[in-house]
Amino acid sequence: MSLTLGTGPFSGKSGGTFNFDTSVLKPHTLYFEDSPKRVRVVFNGETVADSRRMKLLHETGLLPVYYFPEADVRAELLEPTDHTTRCPFKGDASYWSVRAGDRIAENAAWSYPEPLEDAPPLAGYIAFYWDKMDAWYEEDEEVTVHPRDPYHRIDVLDSSRHVRISVNGELVAETRRPKILFETSLPPRYYIPPEDVRRELLVPSDSSSECPYKGVASYWSVEAGGETAKDLVWSYPEARRDAQKVEGLLCFFNERVDLEVDGEKQERPKTQWSE
Structure with missing residues (x-):
């Protein structure tokens, strides 16, 4: 319901037309942009990440995803795991579990330390599975389900x-x-x-x-x-x-x-x- 979903222009099912040959576009679009919002993510009462330098990744057919600069994530709450995945558009992802107090969220965070050459500059950023965390905040307002999309109205x-x-x-x-x-x-x-x-x-x-x-x-x-x-x-x-x-x-x-x-x-x- 934005750039990359529904009938959005880069959804694969665009409801409109362009004034150029769309064959020059890649069938799977990635758009990585700055977000001016302060964003925080909380797990078991601990703020795991808190940033005013957020990035937002838009990807064909998927909801937007927040990426935090590594420096704005509390590394002491992250535990590296052996889990990996490969995305044909972004590259190999490494994972961490998040441990806070007596709770652990397995493989809840990931990053692309060496993204593919034609992928956005994802190195140095960490993302979290939305549903594995307890709460998300944009500024001081709690946000549920997924990030609010700046292209959604x-x-x-x-x-x-x-x-x-x-x-x-x-x-x-x-x-x-x-x-x-x-x-x-x-x-x-x-x-x-x-x-x-x-x-x-x-x-x-x-x-x-x-x-x-x-x-x-x-x-x-x-x-x-x-x-x-x-x-x-x-x-x-x-x-x-x-x-x-x-x-x-x-x-x-x-x-x-x-x-x-x-x-x-x-x-x-x-x-x-x-x-």
Whole structure:
């Protein structure tokens, strides 16, 4: 959902066109850039790394990854391991486990001491597996799921479009007051007031997901047309700053419903959430 994901320009599935022959581009793109943010990573109550000189690596098909200068990582908390991996685009990676107090995160940090010649200048930097650490901070705000991408944007706009949503041939929602969430490299999402949804067709689900930009989502399945469509609807009961205008509203996966906007049936987009 940025430069290298979704329909981003270097994702491999770009939603736009360039004004040059794209065959000059490598099919797998790496972009290594400075980040102006102070970033900290914490494990078992210890700050493992703290830097104001961060780098961010963007790579085709992958989420961005923070890289810390070696000097900004607490070397006494790292234990070298025999584990190695090879990336055909970056080179051979060496690994460390992170030990803090009575806990250890195995092979949680890595670096490329001798990156490939045509790779970015990764030598001298260390990265950490996001989920193996306890907490990440950009400045003094905790960040979850993955780094916030500087090329990712969310706009929530009030709209008077006439939106109708059907599931298995049965009308489930209809509104003329949606809020439309436009998010980088993703289909527009139509958030609908609960009063405009046939909530008797919704079945609460135990599923949840988390987005670093929007928050933690709750889900519902839909029973319509004699069938059950699992986890088709979601809402953010406590939306984060970028998405506060859609807090408490209901949204359906465009990929899995029949969506009409102003009387025109919309094509189902192809994304990771498609059936």
